[in-house]
Amino acid sequence: MLLQQLIQGLAIGSVYGLLALGYVLMWQAWAVLDFARGDAAMMGAFFLLIFNVFLKIHILLAFPLAIAASALTGFIIERLAYRPLVGAREINRLIATIGAGILIRNLYRVMFGADPFPFPTIFGEHPIYIKHLMIVPQNLWITGIGFALAILLRLFLLKTWRGKAMRAAAQDRETAALMGIRVKNSMTLTFVVATVLGGIAGMLIAPLYFVMADMGVLIGLKGFAAAVLGGIESVTGAMVGGIILGIAENLAGGFISSGYQTAIAFALMILVLIFRPSGIMGRRL
Amino acid sequence: MLHRKRLMGVVAFLILGLCLSSVTYGAPPIKIGIVAPLSGGAAMVGDTQVKGIALAIKQINAQGGIHGRQVVYYAEDDEQIPAKSVNAVNKLVYQQKVDAVIGTVNSSCTLANMEITKRAGVPQITPISSNPKITRLGNPWIFRLQASDDQQAEAIVNYAVNVLKLKKMAIMYQSDDYGTGGKDVIVRRLKELGLEPVAVEAFNPDAKDMSAQILKIKNAGADGLFMWTMYAQGALIARQSRQLGLKVPLMGGGGLTNPKLVELAGEAAYGLLNTQTFFPDPEGASPEAKAFIEAYKKEYGILPDSNAAMSYDSMMILAEAMKKAGPALNKKEVRDNIAATKNYRGVTGVITIDKYGDANRDILIIRVKEGGGYEVVWPKH
Incomplete structure (x- = not known):
């Protein structure tokens, strides 16, 4: 029972982690808490729905198409809603992200209606039993892809020139610009990467939780809680925060009370903010 | 001459209008x-x-x-x-x-x-x-x-206990007025019939991941699950229960009736039972x-x-x-x-x-048929 709950928590936790990565990236490059992250996940899920279900494109081709579409929309949104406010005060930029989220969500509701869409299972939903332990292949894939992406992102940021430039621009825009880094391009790239990561998170959960305009709201908030939990400055922390949150939620639901499941996630976040404001993996301030 | 003709026409038109309106407005609607x-x-x-x-x-x-x-x-x-x-x-x-x-x-x-x-x-x-x-x-x-939800919840509990002969039932409800109201009646009615639910689990009305609750219910050895929620969440519960190997009858209230339920949950929704007061089936x-x-x-x-x-x-x-x-x-x-x-x-x-x-009034119990669509299973004709 305990192990089973842990396994379930791991899968949903890696989805939270992917969204948390988006928050971390946006915080580093743009110095803004971007509350439209959940809606990026929703858009990703809808792109996959459009390509795979509506247009009946094979899933192996639909995936890259949906990722490309996510990147393109990320680029457009950055140009329309984020770029014009680069020099604005922090609070204004924060509000702009909330506004962008509301706009996107309602746009999708107008286009697709408020009802959820079913999504076919991609990875198989019939559980495999290892003695009493039940493993749903779908959850295995979600966890695997989540971790793989987090590792890839880390390698990209640490090892490639582009990644280094992104980090440099995040640390000190002016100095980075003096060193010949195109800061604005670098910020755009960060936004696109964050949107794609969110989009993939959305695609991964589409078969589990259906696709609808509102699907990003709660999951976006959980991603935020995961980012705060792990440390808003740390890529590894985001993933760790997501996993901890996912597991904590499932254990709370399984052993304490399912009525307080969501409350526990946010209580955990508040506790971390009080006792370790820089997050579990963050440096001490 | 022309003017007079036109005037006559206007007068005639007015009189006609008055007559018509007196017909329409004679007795106000x-x-x-x-x-x-x-x-x-x-x-x-x-x-x-x-x-x-x-x-x-x-x-x-x-x-x-x-x-x-x-x-x-x-x-x-x-x-x-x-x-x-x-x-x-x-x-x-x-x-x-x-x-x-x-x-x-x-x-x-x-x-x-x-x-x-x-x-x-x-x-x-x-x-x-x-x-x-x-x-x-x-x-x-x-x-x-x-x-009312009272009547509906009572009807489905009666059906579960008297017809399906279930003994160890669990409840899942969404944590708002609708869900808790239904849950309370189910618990009360079970008690009146001398039974105790083996698990009572809440979920947020916009929750997506129900695995913690479902695993707990499965572990409690439930032989039936009442869910007091609307069709979208109902579909999630149906699908995730089947995925996690909880294969007991799923039952609920009128909020579950919707063609979308089967569309969303697919096979997992087959056999789902819920209360309904009207059902557009000209045959029965x-x-x-x-x-x-x-x-x-x-x-x-x-x-x-x-x-x-x-x-x-x-x-x-x-x-x-x-x-x-x-x-x-x-x-x-x-x-x-x-x-x-x-x-x-x-x-x-x-x-x-x-x-x-x-x-x-009488309350019907309807069942999702294999392949979609509904059939009335109670009262029996």
Whole structure:
């Protein structure tokens, strides 16, 4: 029972982690808490729905198409809603992200209606039993892809020139610009990467939780809680925060009370903010 | 010459107009106010409410109206927001001066707007708001045709215990008024039958991951699961239970009935049982229901849902009450006549209004068939 709950928590936790990565990236490059992250996940899920279900494109081709579409929309949104406010005060930029989220969500509701869409299972939903332990292949894939992406992102940021430039621009825009880094391009790239990561998170959960305009709201908030939990400055922390949150939620639901499941996630976040404001993996301030 | 001719023409036209208007306005029409969600998330439901009432009014007028007067309706949108619902009923009662109000869908809205009709002394019938509180606040002007959640929850528990012979049932409910209300009745009814639920699990109304709850229920060894929620969450629970190997009968209330349920949950929804008060199946239907289904289909080209049927019956019961009242249509008298409704053969079954203003009625249990679609499994014919 305990192990089973842990396994379930791991899968949903890696989805939270992917969204948390988006928050971390946006915080580093743009110095803004971007509350439209959940809606990026929703858009990703809808792109996959459009390509795979509506247009009946094979899933192996639909995936890259949906990722490309996510990147393109990320680029457009950055140009329309984020770029014009680069020099604005922090609070204004924060509000702009909330506004962008509301706009996107309602746009999708107008286009697709408020009802959820079913999504076919991609990875198989019939559980495999290892003695009493039940493993749903779908959850295995979600966890695997989540971790793989987090590792890839880390390698990209640490090892490639582009990644280094992104980090440099995040640390000190002016100095980075003096060193010949195109800061604005670098910020755009960060936004696109964050949107794609969110989009993939959305695609991964589409078969589990259906696709609808509102699907990003709660999951976006959980991603935020995961980012705060792990440390808003740390890529590894985001993933760790997501996993901890996912597991904590499932254990709370399984052993304490399912009525307080969501409350526990946010209580955990508040506790971390009080006792370790820089997050579990963050440096001490 | 020309001028005079034209003048004559104008005069003739005026006289004609006067005659016509005296025909139309000789007896002023009876005004019915409809309050319903006509925009927003529940617009579909509001739409079938208006359609059901409009069909009833059309048939009443075709048979000469009530006391020789035609019936007209005014529909106001409440967007499923209690404050807007109050405004809408205020407008109907004080501006349009309606003789009665029918509506609305959302229970919280009905609870808010029924205060207006109470103060003004206007009879009101809500076709489908199901919160038990509505008829238990001592407001004599409000009536309800839908079976309340109390009645529905009791019916499904009775079915589970008496027909399916289940012993170890678990409950999942969404943590709001609707869910907790249903859960409380299920727990109470099980207790009356000498049973104790093996697990009672809540979930957030917008929660997606139900695995913690489902695993707990599975571990408790449940042989049946009641879920008090709407169809979208119901589909999630169905799908995730099957995925996590919980293969017990799934049961619930009227909120689960929707073609979307099967579309979303697929095979996992097959066999799901829930309560319903009207079901558009012309074969198993009473003669009244059959006539209604056909008339509705002819009028709108679609099959009626339970909401349209409830709304239709609301208008018909109101019309009966008005016919029994004198031609002056004293509102108090109309109210008393609605309250006295007994064994009325409506399209949603035989209806008797009880002392609270609730319709005492038979409740159906319907089952999702393999491959989609519904069948009535209770009462057996």
